[in-house]
Amino acid sequence: MAVVAQPATTEFALTRPYRTDRRSAGRWVLSHVLRHGWLIPIVLVGALGNAVLAGVVPKLVGEAYGALSGAAASTASGVPGGASAGGGSAWDPAMATIIRLAWLLIASQTVRAVLQLGRNAGSEAFGQRLERDVRDELYASLLGKSMTFHGRQPVGDTMARATNDVRELNLMFNPGLNLVIGSGFFLVMPALFGYAIHPQLAIVPTLFVLSYILALRAYLRQLAPVTREARETFGRLNSRLAEAIDGIEVVKSAAQEGAEVARFTANARAYRDAIVRQGEQEARFLPLLLMGLAVTFGFAHVAWLARQPGSGVAIKDIVAYTGYLGLFGFPTFVSLFAYSQVSLGMASARRILELINRSTDLDQNSGGHAADIVGAIVFEGVRFGYDAASPVLRDVSFRVAPGQTVAIVGQTGAGKTTLARLINRTYDVDAGRVTVDGVDVREWSLERLRRQIAIIEQAPFLFSRSVAENIAFGCPDATRAEIEAAAREAQAHGFIERLPEGYDTVIGERGVTLSGGQRQRLAIARALITDPRILVLDDSTSAIDSATEDRIQRAMRRAARGRTTVLITHRLSQIRWADVVVVLRGGTVEAVGRHDELLATCPPYRRIFVRLAPGDVDDVTGDGAGVAP
Numbered sequence: 001m002a003v004v005a006q007p008a009t010t011e012f013a014l015t016r017p018y019r020t021d022r023r024s025a026g027r028w029v030l031s032h033v034l035r036h037g038w039l040i041p042i043v044l045v046g047a048l049g050n051a052v053l054a055g056v057v058p059k060l061v062g063e064a065y066g067a068l069s070g071a072a073a074s075t076a077s078g079v080p081g082g083a084s085a086g087g088g089s090a091w092d093p094a095m096a097t098i099i100r101l102a103w104l105l106i107a108s109q110t111v112r113a114v115l116q117l118g119r120n121a122g123s124e125a126f127g128q129r130l131e132r133d134v135r136d137e138l139y140a141s142l143l144g145k146s147m148t149f150h151g152r153q154p155v156g157d158t159m160a161r162a163t164n165d166v167r168e169l170n171l172m173f174n175p176g177l178n179l180v181i182g183s184g185f186f187l188v189m190p191a192l193f194g195y196a197i198h199p200q201l202a203i204v205p206t207l208f209v210l211s212y213i214l215a216l217r218a219y220l221r222q223l224a225p226v227t228r229e230a231r232e233t234f235g236r237l238n239s240r241l242a243e244a245i246d247g248i249e250v251v252k253s254a255a256q257e258g259a260e261v262a263r264f265t266a267n268a269r270a271y272r273d274a275i276v277r278q279g280e281q282e283a284r285f286l287p288l289l290l291m292g293l294a295v296t297f298g299f300a301h302v303a304w305l306a307r308q309p310g311s312g313v314a315i316k317d318i319v320a321y322t323g324y325l326g327l328f329g330f331p332t333f334v335s336l337f338a339y340s341q342v343s344l345g346m347a348s349a350r351r352i353l354e355l356i357n358r359s360t361d362l363d364q365n366s367g368g369h370a371a372d373i374v375g376a377i378v379f380e381g382v383r384f385g386y387d388a389a390s391p392v393l394r395d396v397s398f399r400v401a402p403g404q405t406v407a408i409v410g411q412t413g414a415g416k417t418t419l420a421r422l423i424n425r426t427y428d429v430d431a432g433r434v435t436v437d438g439v440d441v442r443e444w445s446l447e448r449l450r451r452q453i454a455i456i457e458q459a460p461f462l463f464s465r466s467v468a469e470n471i472a473f474g475c476p477d478a479t480r481a482e483i484e485a486a487a488r489e490a491q492a493h494g495f496i497e498r499l500p501e502g503y504d505t506v507i508g509e510r511g512v513t514l515s516g517g518q519r520q521r522l523a524i525a526r527a528l529i530t531d532p533r534i535l536v537l538d539d540s541t542s543a544i545d546s547a548t549e550d551r552i553q554r555a556m557r558r559a560a561r562g563r564t565t566v567l568i569t570h571r572l573s574q575i576r577w578a579d580v581v582v583v584l585r586g587g588t589v590e591a592v593g594r595h596d597e598l599l600a601t602c603p604p605y606r607r608i609f610v611r612l613a614p615g616d617v618d619d620v621t622g623d624g625a626g627v628a629p
């Protein structure tokens with residue numbers, strides 16, 4: 001975050017067009033599903049119709065067998081007047097029946113194809129819509145999180161969740177749930193159709209379904225931890241990779257490519273192992289065996305029934321029943337991967353929800369104090385630490401009147417940047433308070449507060465967009481003239497003009513095409529365009545040549561005009577024109593006063609400048625005597 005003058009959709013201010021139930025992963029997915037509730041009947045009717053019409057095939061084939069075997073029997077026994085009477089044969093009515101059955105088959109399977117299409121299209125629509133909605137929800141939630149959250153959450157892990165886990169949710173619906181629901185109906189049909197032939201023929205299918213459910217439950221229970229691990233190892237793999245690429249300059253300059261590759265390999269291996277374990281679980285999938293048993297026992301059963309006098313089971317029923325048992329093939333086969341797909345999808349849903357639900361420990365206070373800032377800043381006994389155990393700032397107190405410039409000086413790690421972050425509530429104090437115009441910053445409406453405070457960070461972040469868009473980031477409606485005016489003020493107009501496409505030059509990722517000083521001036525322009533009442537310039541980087549320094553210097557002086565300015569700097573030239581200087585040391589305030597006062601009264605302060613710029617100190621005090629070497 002380079003400049004913290006935020007657009008309208010600021011921290012926590014994002015309003016969603018709908019609310020989802022975030023109490024558990026199941027409820028959360030369901031609440032997403034219900035948004036598109038009208039698709040449910042399409043999927044269910046499609047699945048049920050498909051299963052029923054699939055059962056029609058063995059039924060009709062059985063009928064055809066029946067017709068043929070009847071004709072064969074009558075030809076063999078030489079029915080009187082059969083072959084000779086009217087020139088027709090016993091085969092003719094059988095053929096007529098078969099042709100009628102063939103037409104029925106074509107008609108029923110055409111309808112089935114349409115229903116199947118409905119089921120597939122419905123599930124696909126669910127999957128795609130859910131993916132879109134969840135991505136949307138996650139993105140909005142991430143933008144709304146506090147800096148404490150983002151400071152602790154690795155970017156790569158967030159990326160893995162935002163891309164792959166969201167994608168898994170889509171796949172959970174299609175093919176996952178699509179096949180689970182579709183094949184679910186196939187489990188019921190054989191028992192029903194079998195029962196219609198003979199009540200006893202419901203026994204084998206029912207036993208199969210019961211043992212299938214038990215086997216599947218055990219399978220899924222063993223699979224769940226394995227799929228969760230697969231998702232987690234993938235997240236680790238990704239976050240490490242993202243970090244290595246993000247820090248590629250460091251990796252290369254330290255010649256650590258080999259070590260990074262080794263780490264990547266180790267992570268890739270962990271991911272592969274998790275996937276292999278998942279494969280092992282899948283290999284131990286019992287229902288395939290159960291299906292073989294069901295077909296064998298079922299066939300034996302129906303054949304035995306056919307031999308019982310008075311059972312009414314004929315050859316066509318044997319054929320049909322065997323066909324019905326074949327319907328189990330679909331659920332058995334797809335359950336091998338469809339359930340693990342659903343299991344993966346749920347693991348992903350849990351991971352995404354966990355990210356969304358993680359607390360954001362800053363509250364937006366949208367109903368809070370909302371006024372135009374005049375510019376008085378007061379720190380009263382402030383204590384703050386990034387983790388509660390080790391405070392970075394202790395008992396910090398000082399005051400700045402409206403329009404004044406305060407310089408914060410101190411050694412690296414003294415807590416200067418941290419102090420600045422408390423003013424716009426990037427973080428909240430642990431004790432004491434920070435007030436702006438006499439009102440505790442926690443009582444301000446967060447959005448109102450931040451819109452009037454701009455922070456120019458030490459290493460300003462630039463987006464991979466055009467220069468003009470970068471300048472207008474906090475103020476997207478700014479005209480080109482306004483953008484140029486801000487750039488002129490920030491002493492950036494000159495170098496921008498010299499860029500290949502001027503203000504339309506697109507900046508490479510992380511501003512690699514601009515120098516540190518140029519980036520800083522762009523950031524100043526970006527701050528100026530929002531016309532903030534309080535401006536914080538974190539300029540403690542000092543590795544800049546003197547010509548650039550001079551330009552930044554002028555830019556900052558102009559920027560400070562007419563607004564309260566907090567200047568974090570080592571540059572004596574800047575400190576000189578500050579109204580107040582706050583000297584920080586190890587997180588506490590060592591001295592507060594004007595530069596010349598401090599030089600006269602505060603030996604440690606004097607020592608800082610002797611080291612930094614001995615000549616300057618001499619200029620100010622008029623003598624070099626008595627200064628420690």
Ligand SMILES: Nc1ncnc2c1ncn2[C@@H]1O[C@H](COP(=O)(O)OP(=O)(O)OP(=O)(O)O)[C@@H](O)[C@H]1O
Binds near residue numbers: 392413414416419540
């Ligand atoms: N996001 C963070 N999480 C945890 N600790 C942090 C974080 N940022 C800074 N710190 C710690 O807080 C202390 C003060 O850091 P800070 O960045 O405020 O120093 P600084 O005075 O701005 O230093 P510099 O002059 O080098 O910019 C340091 O010890 C640092 O390690």
Ligand SMILES: [Mg+2]
Binds near residue numbers: 540
């Ligand atoms: Mg700093």
